[in-house]
Amino acid sequence: MAGTYYRIKCKCGNEQIVFSGAVLVVNCTKCSETLAHPMGGKAIIHGTIVEELA
Ligand SMILES: [Zn+2]
Numbered sequence: 001m002a003g004t005y006y007r008i009k010c011k012c013g014n015e016q017i018v019f020s021g022a023v024l025v026v027n028c029t030k031c032s033e034t035l036a037h038p039m040g041g042k043a044i045i046h047g048t049i050v051e052e053l054a
Helices: none
Strands: 005-009 015-019 034-039 042-045 048-053
Touching: 015 034, 015 042
Parallel strands: none
Antiparallel strands: 005 015, 005 048, 034 042
16 A cells, blocks of 8 residues: 655644555654654644645
């Protein structure tokens, strides 16, 4: 199953693209806040999903 990419907005205002099937923890490049972590092959998103990318 192909994953989806999300544009995630961190609480610090930084936006980053996160893959929904991420297998590694994704941290904000600005403030190091955790934006997503893998759970059963699917990323748990902690930031705000601004946009879903095809
Ligand atoms: Zn941040």
